Amino acid sequence: MDGPPANDCCSVCHGSFNTPCQANCSHWFCGNCILLVWDHGSAIQPCRCPLCRRQISLLVPGEASSRRRHDPEVAEILGKVATYNRLFGGHTNGLIQMILSGVYVVSPVDIIPEGILGIVGLLDDLLIVLICFLHVSAIYRSVLYARHGSS
Numbered sequence: 001m002d003g004p005p006a007n008d009c010c011s012v013c014h015g016s017f018n019t020p021c022q023a024n025c026s027h028w029f030c031g032n033c034i035l036l037v038w039d040h041g042s043a044i045q046p047c048r049c050p051l052c053r054r055q056i057s058l059l060v061p062g063e064a065s066s067r068r069r070h071d072p073e074v075a076e077i078l079g080k081v082a083t084y085n086r087l088f089g090g091h092t093n094g095l096i097q098m099i100l101s102g103v104y105v106v107s108p109v110d111i112i113p114e115g116i117l118g119i120v121g122l123l124d125d126l127l128i129v130l131i132c133f134l135h136v137s138a139i140y141r142s143v144l145y146a147r148h149g150s151s
């Protein structure tokens, strides 16, 4: 199906569909309406279908909505729908995946190919620096004590 049934109306606003989107439970809503439903709940959790209470993990814009994507208002709604799908799509922890990929984006480029080994190597280096520092400070302290003792 590429659009809502002609005799149907949005169950949120009870009006005709505006930028219709189909949820994974097969129910249709205005893009704006279902995003409002999501806004009312937790931003980090997918919303539930107002009709069948199933968790919505995917919103598919109807073909008519996609054809009108040059309209700024429609484009904005489609953008939000795409964000929603990125957050909750795929049934797994999409949000966690997004955070992880975000961490990869902000982390220095040279850490990525080395992966965990690179981080372990970095810790190793830090440990050696720390041990050297402790040694140097111990020698320094013993020198100070020796001087103090001789004077």
Ligand SMILES: [Zn+2]
Binding pocket: 010, 011, 012, 013, 014, 015, 017, 018, 029, 030, 033
């Ligand atoms: Zn509506």
Ligand SMILES: [Zn+2]
Binding pocket: 023, 025, 026, 027, 049, 050, 051, 052, 053, 054
């Ligand atoms: Zn539903």
